[in-house]
Amino acid sequence: MKRGLKIFLLVGVAILIAVWLAWRAASQPVAPDQPIAYNHWQHISKPDGPQLDCDFCHEYADKSAHATIPNITTCMGCHEAVKTDSPEVQKLAAYAQRQEQPKWVRVYFFDPEADVFFSHKPHVKANIACTDCHGNVPQLQKMRREVKHTMGWCIECHRQRKVSIDCYVCHR
Amino acid sequence: MSETTPTNKPQWAMVIDLDRCTGCEACVVACNVENNVATVGAEEAAKGRTINWIRIERYFEGEYPDVRVKFRPVMCQHCEEAPCEPVCPVYATYHTDEGLNAQVYNRCVGTRYCANNCPYTVRSFNFFDHVWDAPLQKAWNPEVSVRSRGVMEKCTFCVQRIKAGEAKAKDENRDVKDGDVTPACVQTCPTKAMYFGNIADPTSEVAKLSKSSRATKLLEDLGTKPKVIYLNEGE
Ligand code: SF4
Numbered sequence: 001m002k003r004g005l006k007i008f009l010l011v012g013v014a015i016l017i018a019v020w021l022a023w024r025a026a027s028q029p030v031a032p033d034q035p036i037a038y039n040h041w042q043h044i045s046k047p048d049g050p051q052l053d054c055d056f057c058h059e060y061a062d063k064s065a066h067a068t069i070p071n072i073t074t075c076m077g078c079h080e081a082v083k084t085d086s087p088e089v090q091k092l093a094a095y096a097q098r099q100e101q102p103k104w105v106r107v108y109f110f111d112p113e114a115d116v117f118f119s120h121k122p123h124v125k126a127n128i129a130c131t132d133c134h135g136n137v138p139q140l141q142k143m144r145r146e147v148k149h150t151m152g153w154c155i156e157c158h159r160q161r162k163v164s165i166d167c168y169v170c171h172r
Numbered sequence: 173m174s175e176t177t178p179t180n181k182p183q184w185a186m187v188i189d190l191d192r193c194t195g196c197e198a199c200v201v202a203c204n205v206e207n208n209v210a211t212v213g214a215e216e217a218a219k220g221r222t223i224n225w226i227r228i229e230r231y232f233e234g235e236y237p238d239v240r241v242k243f244r245p246v247m248c249q250h251c252e253e254a255p256c257e258p259v260c261p262v263y264a265t266y267h268t269d270e271g272l273n274a275q276v277y278n279r280c281v282g283t284r285y286c287a288n289n290c291p292y293t294v295r296s297f298n299f300f301d302h303v304w305d306a307p308l309q310k311a312w313n314p315e316v317s318v319r320s321r322g323v324m325e326k327c328t329f330c331v332q333r334i335k336a337g338e339a340k341a342k343d344e345n346r347d348v349k350d351g352d353v354t355p356a357c358v359q360t361c362p363t364k365a366m367y368f369g370n371i372a373d374p375t376s377e378v379a380k381l382s383k384s385s386r387a388t389k390l391l392e393d394l395g396t397k398p399k400v401i402y403l404n405e406g407e
Contacts, residue, residue, distance in 0.1 A: 115278050115317040117332075122339070166268050167276045172316065172331045 031144030035102035036091050044138040050078070054130045054137075061130070065119040069104055072096055107145050108134060114151075115171050126161070182338075182348050183271040184329055185371035186358070187381040188245055189403040192365035195228050195243035199357035199366070203247075205311070206330060206356035208318050210302035223296040225327040226357055242405065245357070245366070248273060248294045248327035249390060249398035256286035256295065264324070270334070271371075271399055275326055282322040291391050295326045329368070330355035350376050371399070 043052050054061065057074060061067035076096050083089045095102055110116040123133070131137065135146030147153075158165045203209060203226045210223050226247040233240045250273045256265050257273065264280035267273060287295035301321040304312070312318060315332040319325050330353075337353035350369050358366040369376040378401070381387070386403040 113278070117315065167266070167279075168268055168272065168274050168331055168335070171276055171278065172328065172335070
């Protein structure tokens with residue numbers, strides 16, 4: 001009897017630890033390694049940096065469904081001359097030399113099974129700040145997913161702003 | 173089946189002139205391509221598991237050799253009092269404020285009550301996950317979900333095109349007008365038998381045609397108030 005209780009307790013504790021570990025992993029922001037360690041803070045917020053606006057690179061955010069990631073010719077526009085001694089910029093130059101685009105890893109996306117048809121354009125037009133949905137990207141050294149885009153989260157904002165919460169707005 | 177609330181939103185409707193339809197089924201093909209509608213193959217079709225958002229019904233009148241064939245394209249009638257809506261236990265099918273009978277795929281649990289309750293039998297069920305023979309999956313419309321096994325589907329009046337048309341009108345700071353939204357079937361019909369538009373706007377073509385003396389609705393006496401209006405053949 002005593003032994004049974006001991007095993008029961010051990011298994012119970014093991015399960016609790018496993019659940020806690022899984023929960024901790026799930027609540028950690030997603031920050032995948034990128035082919036080039038691009039630094040948002042350096043480009044946007046650094047006092048003596050270029051202080052770019054989001055739409056300098058993500059130039060279709062106000063024009064189409066997708067915000068888009070720039071072609072590396074945009075990067076090379078500056079980095080042909082700027083910081084050519086940095087190893088990451090040298091990686092970039094090598095890509096440009098090979099006429100190849102880095103395979104950036106998406107940080108924000110909807111699960112295809114969610115059948116969500118999101119468009120950036122109406123949100124930008126409605127003056128929603130990029131940081132409202134993407135977190136404080138201007139301060140990030142490494143891009144990570146800080147905001148969880150759940151349906152409840154979308155609906156809450158739509159309710160507050162009194163815009164349609166009809167299913168067909170997003171799902172079709 | 174909620175009471176229709178007054179709204180300033182467009183009310184989408186279709187008019188089909190049966191005098192013009194030749195039964196060519198171009199609309200059926202256009203619909204399949206636009207909306208990623210799967211073809212199930214002969215074996216499953218024999219079991220009645222085909223998926224069709226629009227079909228052409230044929231009626232033969234008279235005795236050989238004096239036969240006349242009549243054609244009637246039938247799709248979801250987007251009834252204002254839709255019998256499919258109140259029977260869905262999870263609200264996967266409901267009425268939008270633009271007069272559309274909507275189907276939310278990821279809410280559907282596949283009870284098939286709605287299809288049983290549809291007097292027009294326009295709802296199709298996905299009995300399995302469909303396979304598109306390569307390279308046909310590359311022709312999927314990215315604006316439309318690819319439905320998976322266990323969900324119901326049916327004509328949406330090409331809601332992706334409706335949303336695009338509305339977005340364009342909003343960009344230009346005006347109300348939607350005729351020509352902003354053209355569903356795939358309407359666009360394709362070679363004899364221009366179909367019209368689509370906002371029936372709440374009295375100047376729209378569908379609103380005018382719906383007042384024709386030839387205008388009828390399918391199984392109108394059921395009280396479903398369909399949003400598809402057929403113009404009967406003239407004499
Ligand atoms: S495309 Fe036009 S003419 Fe051909 S079947 Fe459809 S409605 Fe009739």
